[in-house]
Each structure stands twice: as C-alpha cells, then as structure tokens.
Amino acid sequence: MNGARILIESLLCEGVDTVFAYTGGAVISIFDELHGTGDRIRLVMPRHEQAGTHAADGYARSTGKPGVVIVTSGPGATNTITGIATAYMDSVPLVVITGQVPLAKIGTDAFQEADILGITLPITKANFLVRKASELAETVKKAFLLATTGRPGPVLIDLPGNVQREEAEFSYPESIELKGYRPTVDGHPKQIQTAIHLLSQSARPLIMAGGGVLRSGAGKLVEDLADSLGIPVVCTLMGHGVTPEREELRFGPIGMHGSLYGNYAIQNADLILALGVRFSDRITGNPDEFAPQARIVHVDIDPAEIGKNVRADLPIVGSVSSVVQGLLKAALSLDTSAWLRDLTGFRMEHPLDPVRLDDSGQISPQWLVATAGRIFPDNTILATDVGQNQMWSAQFFGFPRGRTLLTSGGLGTMGFGLPAAIGAAVGTDPWGSNKNPPRPVLMISGDGGFQMNLQELATIRRYRLPVKMLVMDNAYLGMVRQWQELLYESRYSGTIMDDNPSFAALAEVMGIPGRTIRHPDEVEAALKELAACEGPMLVHAHVAGSANVLPMVPVGKALGQAVERIS
Amino acid sequence: MSRTTGTTRTQDETLSDHTISILVNNHPGVLSKLTSLITRRGFNIDSISAGPAKDADMYRLTIIVKGDDRGVEQIQKQLYKIVDTVKVSPINPANKVEREIGLIKLRATNGDRQEIIQLVSVFKAEIIDSGPGSFVVEIVGTSDRVDSFIAMFAPQKIIEVARTGIVAMNGCDKKQAR
Numbered sequence: 152m153n154g155a156r157i158l159i160e161s162l163l164c165e166g167v168d169t170v171f172a173y174t175g176g177a178v179i180s181i182f183d184e185l186h187g188t189g190d191r192i193r194l195v196m197p198r199h200e201q202a203g204t205h206a207a208d209g210y211a212r213s214t215g216k217p218g219v220v221i222v223t224s225g226p227g228a229t230n231t232i233t234g235i236a237t238a239y240m241d242s243v244p245l246v247v248i249t250g251q252v253p254l255a256k257i258g259t260d261a262f263q264e265a266d267i268l269g270i271t272l273p274i275t276k277a278n279f280l281v282r283k284a285s286e287l288a289e290t291v292k293k294a295f296l297l298a299t300t301g302r303p304g305p306v307l308i309d310l311p312g313n314v315q316r317e318e319a320e321f322s323y324p325e326s327i328e329l330k331g332y333r334p335t336v337d338g339h340p341k342q343i344q345t346a347i348h349l350l351s352q353s354a355r356p357l358i359m360a361g362g363g364v365l366r367s368g369a370g371k372l373v374e375d376l377a378d379s380l381g382i383p384v385v386c387t388l389m390g391h392g393v394t395p396e397r398e399e400l401r402f403g404p405i406g407m408h409g410s411l412y413g414n415y416a417i418q419n420a421d422l423i424l425a426l427g428v429r430f431s432d433r434i435t436g437n438p439d440e441f442a443p444q445a446r447i448v449h450v451d452i453d454p455a456e457i458g459k460n461v462r463a464d465l466p467i468v469g470s471v472s473s474v475v476q477g478l479l480k481a482a483l484s485l486d487t488s489a490w491l492r493d494l495t496g497f498r499m500e501h502p503l504d505p506v507r508l509d510d511s512g513q514i515s516p517q518w519l520v521a522t523a524g525r526i527f528p529d530n531t532i533l534a535t536d537v538g539q540n541q542m543w544s545a546q547f548f549g550f551p552r553g554r555t556l557l558t559s560g561g562l563g564t565m566g567f568g569l570p571a572a573i574g575a576a577v578g579t580d581p582w583g584s585n586k587n588p589p590r591p592v593l594m595i596s597g598d599g600g601f602q603m604n605l606q607e608l609a610t611i612r613r614y615r616l617p618v619k620m621l622v623m624d625n626a627y628l629g630m631v632r633q634w635q636e637l638l639y640e641s642r643y644s645g646t647i648m649d650d651n652p653s654f655a656a657l658a659e660v661m662g663i664p665g666r667t668i669r670h671p672d673e674v675e676a677a678l679k680e681l682a683a684c685e686g687p688m689l690v691h692a693h694v695a696g697s698a699n700v701l702p703m704v705p706v707g708k709a710l711g712q713a714v715e716r717i718s
Numbered sequence: 719m720s721r722t723t724g725t726t727r728t729q730d731e732t733l734s735d736h737t738i739s740i741l742v743n744n745h746p747g748v749l750s751k752l753t754s755l756i757t758r759r760g761f762n763i764d765s766i767s768a769g770p771a772k773d774a775d776m777y778r779l780t781i782i783v784k785g786d787d788r789g790v791e792q793i794q795k796q797l798y799k800i801v802d803t804v805k806v807s808p809i810n811p812a813n814k815v816e817r818e819i820g821l822i823k824l825r826a827t828n829g830d831r832q833e834i835i836q837l838v839s840v841f842k843a844e845i846i847d848s849g850p851g852s853f854v855v856e857i858v859g860t861s862d863r864v865d866s867f868i869a870m871f872a873p874q875k876i877i878e879v880a881r882t883g884i885v886a887m888n889g890c891d892k893k894q895a896r
Contacts, residue, residue: 268747269750272750272751272754273754273755273758276799276801277801280746297801329801330743330804331742331743331801331802331803331804331805332801453799454795454798455792455795455796455798455799458788458791458792459792
C-alpha cells in the first residue's frame with residue numbers, strides 16, 4: 152500500500168478515531184485515504200490550522216487521549232506553531248503530521264516549503280522526517296509512544312509528498328525500543344519511605360497539586376490521600392479540578408492571583424507535597440521567599456523539573472499516580488486539626504469574594520463567572536482564554552468534584568479558549584454514538600482572545616457542536632490594561648477595544664443563537680438559557696471595564712505580599 | 719495571565735568550565751538538537767567535538783560549557799530529555815584525560831625557519847607540511863598546551879589556526895584490582 156494509506160492504517164492501530172485536519176497540496180494523498188476510511192476516523196476540519204491544533208489540544212486534555220493534527224506543508228505547518236508551543240508548555244500529548252515537499256525538493260525553497268523540523272525543534276518532545284514509506288509505521292509508533300508516555304508532549308512527523316505516494320509493505324510494530332528513552336514511572340521506594348516519614352512528623356502538611364496530577368490520571372488518588380489524612384490541597388492553574396471530598400481541605404488557587412488563604416497555606420506549611428508541578432514564576436512569586444517554613448517533597452516524572460526553579464528537600468522522580476499509590480499504602484494517621492483551624496480561620500477573615508457589584512450598575516465580571524459556576528452542572532468542562540477571564544475563572548467558577556478546566560497556563564495563548572472548547576466538545580462525542588450523556592462544554596473568553604480565533608464559529612456550526620460561549624466584553628485587553636493602571640499611570644496604550652462588533656450578531660450570521668446582556672438583572676436568565684439550550688449558543692456580556700484581578704502578588708514579591716485592592 | 723512579562727535567567731557570578739561527554743544515537747539533526755538546547759537554556763558552548771563512538775550507530779560528543787554547578791546539573795538533565803541522548807557523563811576534573819589537536823600555518827621565510835623548527839622540537843610538535851614561505855605545524859595535547867604553543871608566535875607570523883576542540887574522558891580507575 153502507499154505511504155498515505157500506511158499512515159491511516161497506523162493511526163487506526165493506535166486507536167485514533169478523530170483527526171483535526173486541514174488539507175493542502177502536500178497532503179492531498181492523505182486526505183484521499185481519509186475519505187476511504189468511512190466513519191472509522193472522523194475528520195474535524197477547522198477554519199485555521201492554529202485553531203485545529205488548539206482543538207486537538209482541548210480534545211487531548213479533556214479525554215486523556217492524544218490529539219492528532221494533519222496539515223499541509225509550509226504555511227499549514229507554520230500555522231500550527233502556536234498550538235504546538237501551547238501544548239508543549241502544558242505537557243499535552245499531540246501527534247502533528249505535516250505534509251512536506253518531495254524529498255528531492257527539500258532545501259530548494261520549493262513552493263510551500265518550510266523547515267518545520269528546525270522550526271519546531273524547541274517546542275516538540277521529538278520530531279521526525281520520514282524518508283521512506285517503509286519507515287513510516289515505525290515512526291508513527293514512536294511518535295505515539297513519545298507523546299503519551301513519561302512527561303507527555305507534542306511530537307511532529309514531517310511526511311514528504313513522494314513518501315505518501317511510495318509503495319511499501321505495511322506491518323505495524325507491536326512494541327518498540329528507544330535506546331536512551333526510559334522514563335522513570337515508579338518512584339524510588341526509599342524516597343517514598345522518606346516522604347512518609349516526613350509526613351508523619353509534619354504538623355502543617357500541604358498538598359500542592361499541579362498539571363502532572365491530571366496528566367497521570369491521579370486526581371482521584373490525590374483526593375483520597377488528602378481526604379484520608381486530612382491534608383489541605385492548593386492547586387496551581389494547571390491543577391484545578393483536584394478537589395478533595397472534604398470541603399474544609401480545599402484551598403484553591405495559589406500564586407500571583409491566588410487566594411490570600413491559598414498563598415497563606417503555602418507560606419505557613421511545614422511540609423509541601425508538590426505533585427506534578429514545575430514551580431512556574433506565576434505560582435512561586437519570589438522563589439527565594441517561597442514557602443519559607445516548608446520542606447518540599449517534589450514529585451515529578453521529569454527529572455529536569457526537580458531543582459529547576461525551587462529547591463527540593465526530597466526529590467521523587469516518578470509519575471504522581473505511582474508515588475501517591477505508594478503513599479496511600481502507608482499506615483499513617485495525622486492530626487492536622489490545629490493547622491486546619493488556623494487555615495479556616497484565616498479564610499474566614501480573608502475570603503475570595505466574587506460578589507463585588509460595580510458601582511456603575513454594570514455587570515461585575517467576577518460575579519458573572521461565579522453565577523455561571525453556580526448554574527452550570529458539576530461535570531462541566533470549562534475552557535478559558537487568557538487574561539482576566541482566565542484568572543476570574545480560576546478564582547470564581549468553582550471546581551466541585553468532576554469539573555475540568557482547560558486553559559493555556561504556560562504559554563498563555565490568547566485565542567485558545569474557543570478552539571479548545573471545540574476539541575473538548577468533539578471529545579464528548581455529541582453525535583450520539585456515545586451512550587453516556589455528554590458533558591457540557593462552556594467557553595469563557597474575553598473580547599480580545601475571542602477575536603483571535605472567532606472564525607471557528609463556523610466549525611461549531613458545521614459539526615453542530617454544543618459549545619456554550621460566554622464572551623466577557625470589558626472593551627479592553629483587560630489584563631494588560633490592569634498592569635498599565637498599576638504600573639504605567641493608566642496610559643492605556645494599545646489596550647482599548649471600545650469598538651468591538653456585536654458578538655451575538657456575529658454568532659447569528661454564523662447560524663448560532665446569540666444574546667447580548669448589559670445589565671446585572673439579565674445575567675441569571677441568559678446563563679440559564681445558555682446552560683439549558685441543546686446546541687451551541689453565545690452570550691455577549693458587556694461587563695465593567697474597570698474591574699481588576701485581585702488579589703495580586705506584584706512581580707518579584709513573596710506570596711505573602713499580595714495587594715488586595717488598588718487605590 | 720498576561721502576556722506582558724518574562725524573567726531572564728540570573729547568571730551566577732561563580733562560573734567555571736565543565737566538561738561533559740554525551741553519547742547519542744547517530745540520527746540526522748541530533749547535533750543541532752543538542753547545541754540549540756544548550757543555547758536556548760542560556761548556556762554558551764566553549765568547545766564541542768564529535769566523532770563515532772564504540773558502537774558504529776552512536777556518536778560521542780565532548781562539550782565544554784561555562785556555568786555554576788546547579789546550572790550544569792540542569793543542562794545534563796535537559797540533555798537527557800532529547801530522545802536520541804543515550805548517556806550524559808560529566809567528566810571529573812580530578813581524573814580528566816583530555817586532548818586537542820591544533821593545526822597552525824606559520825609564515826616561514828628563510829630567517830624564521832630555523833627558529834620555528836627549534837620551537838616545534840621543544841614542544842614535541844610536528845611539521846606536517848611545508849612550502850617555500852610557510853609551514854603547517856601539528857600540536858597535540860591539552861588545550862593549555864595548544865594555547866601556549868600558539869602564544870610563542872607573533873600574530874603576524876600566524877596565517878591560520880584550526881583546532882579540533884577538546885575530546886575528553888574520565889581516566890582509568892587507579893585503585894588496585896583484587
């Protein structure tokens with residue numbers, strides 16, 4: 152069979168049933184073979200390759216399965232860059248297949264040629280150029296293995312046109328050995344024993360849950376550990392959704408825009424069990440003053456993360472799930488009641504309060520997010536964009552057990568929310584072959600980020616995806632405006648967006664119901680309609696433009712030095 | 719989170735040379751993967767050399783980077799993340815064996831020739847090519863030795879210098895076998 156067919160058969164061997172793909176001259180052969188698969192592989196076609204890559208990312212984050220992208224050479228390939236970099240920063244498994252000009256033309260500046268291997272070198276876990284059709288099946292096997300094991304990440308396969316048409320025998324390898332690639336999955340038993348010992352001596356333990364918890368499917372295990380030992384849990388942005396059963400253990404978001412009580416927990420703990428986190432600068436504040444009283448047990452599958460940003464007193468290399476299983480086996484019982492009383496007392500005095508109605512009578516964006524969180528069901532998948540909408544979502548949407556947050560944490564990619572929601576909606580299989588009722592998918596975006604990929608409304612319409620969209624329009628690029636207010640004497644350079652179109656009308660012309668709200672009285676009804684309607688719908692909410700994300704730990708300051716209000 | 723800020727790696731003042739030996743699969747592009755990784759993590763490569771290793775399908779690289787101990791440890795971990803990296807071995811400075819080859823083309827007119835021949839002999843270097851106006855001299859040794867040999871000649875006498883970069887490995891185990 153030809154290379155294109157070998158690719159499709161290999162994808163089927165990997166259990167791929169959905170690809171996010173946009174055609175072009177260098178991938179016609181692959182699309183021709185896709186055509187022949189009937190409904191074994193569903194083709195989801197975005198309106199832009201960047202959005203297609205974000206959609207595959209949202210699909211991967213919400214389903215746990217690798218997202219697959221197929222695009223053409225040159226501009227098709229370069230359009231995926233932001234999507235690949237986003238996935239790389241947040242450790243999302245993607246397999247991106249790019250068409251390439253024929254091997255003989257490589258290096259000649261041929262039409263639609265780009266050195267995509269060179270370009271994606273720093274933003275992929277690995278990338279491959281396939282030179283012969285006979286090497287293709289093995290390369291696909293490698294790509295899926297690398298994307299999904301160890302610390303997950305995007306892998307790119309560059310496939311020249313002539314290789315797609317070249318004939319070769321197809322046989323898919325059952326397993327593959329990669330010399331030099333042996334991720335440490337099981338934590339060292341001695342290190343786990345030491346962690347248990349440290350825990351047993353700790354009076355003020357704290358679990359810091361990061362994206363690694365969710366990537367290793369260890370959410371339930373970590374929740375069990377917290378519940379059974381009475382250890383409070385704080386979450387990094389990527390760790391949202393790790394929610395203990397016992398409400399008094401939930402201490403929510405930490406970092407630059409974390410709650411005061413979450414950051415208080417960090418600064419006063421004597422032992423931090425850091426699970427699948429990379430201590431990003433947005434989480435630690437000044438790393439020298441981070442968690443000054445705590446010994447840090449750092450569990451991560453990537454040894455390079457340990458000691459990179461913050462000192463670790465006890466490193467454990469391994470998957471969160473294997474290490475936490477080890478911890479759960481210990482016959483431990485802790486008395487954390489005094490610690491919990493301290494934390495709960497502090498929380499009572501310093502709540503994270505969403506009900507701050509703006510004096511102007513406009514809709515308070517924080518309250519809008521909190522209201523959406525109250526109205527939408529507990530199993531909602533929330534996709535956010537980047538900026539104020541993202542921080543308010545983390546602060547106020549609420550993450551009872553079973554909720555999922557899809558957000559671009561590391562790269563901070565504006566324009567991520569809408570396509571990520573599309574990918575998540577595709578993952579719920581809303582077309583009926585899924586016996587379970589699909590989970591609702593809500594997108595919360597700002598006016599800036601929404602306009603970075605709004606062409607994807609057409610994709611929602613085409614596949615009748617039940618994506619619920621809440622666009623919070625404050626007529627600014629709000630997060631940067633906030634920084635300008637704080638640090639640049641309110642000189643709003645390049646952040647004013649007071650001429651936005653009607654997003655509701657845009658939705659309508661795309662064939663999607665749209666509503667516009669301007670007044671707090673309209674919020675409840677509009678959000679209820681959004682949650683209840685069967686298909687997609689968009690609510691364009693004009694919100695108070697002056698609202699700021701608070702509290703805020705200024706850059707370079709310690710977590711305990713947050714600003715609570717701006718005078 | 720906003721797009722507005724970024725922080726840069728703060729370089730420690732106490733930097734020193736670290737020699738690292740890296741065994742890699744001999745796949746196309748592996749060299750550029752390694753060097754670009756080191757650069758983008760904020761380190762400079764002072765010297766690099768590469769050649770086939772014991773197994774024909776593998777390459778061994780010797781690189782020298784400047785950094786503090788913590789930074790160099792981080793580099794080693796990052797190098798391991800490249801799928802084609804099989805083994806990263808820091809070279810122990812106390813038990814290091816290193817060599818470099820330098821080729822130096824010197825202006826050698828009648829008046830100079832005898833002096834050059836003498837210096838070559840003192841340094842146990844070798845003249846490997848000669849013409850009416852020039853010599854090509856080969857010198858093998860530690861990097862310092864190559865440096866000091868080159869320093870013997872006035873800059874206007876030197877036409878061209880080519881050096882291999884250092885190859886290094888940990889020396890033999892000196893403990894008596896029982």
